[in-house]
Amino acid sequence: MKVHQRQEGEITVLDLEGRITIGEGDVILRDSIQGLLQSGHQKILLNMARIAYMDSSGVGELLGVFQSVTSHGGKLKLLNISTKIKDLLQITQLLSVFEYFNDEQKALNSFVS
Template identity: 50%
Template structure:
């Protein structure tokens, strides 16, 4: 089960994620959440992944697909607090370079300016 808590700082949405992003588990929840934010006109989104315990290949694909979806809608998606394990997964898949990712929330928020 993936828990998604939404916070708003100015015009930026921060999604605090907790749990697993895997096939049939967190991937669908995350997709639905991002889709509903885009439908409401929210285009600045940060995924706080500090408490994501596991990400499988399907979850990785979903995060990449959401990045493309947000960009297509004219928005920006940034990642926050990637664990070393998740960073390694993105590195191995050669995906780290397509993401803006930050270790500090303040930095991630400033990156939208």
């Protein structure tokens, strides 16, 4: 998995690309989030438009980084999740845990409100 980082004001957007599975993408995501938290970034938006696949390990990793951000007083939200990933989160009853958006501007604005 590849992670491209960009800033939109106080919000850090991570554009993710590839797969989030055990051994592929999970450690990269965790390390990226930990680095942001250590640097004082607390508003994080994960753009998942280019995530081709995510398995149950990926779901676990997503939940883990969400909990990590939350425990540091931050907010983590999802952008552009595919139907398959949305279904996976719904099946695991985790969809309600995450705030998710299909429009980047609405997602960015949600950090302010």
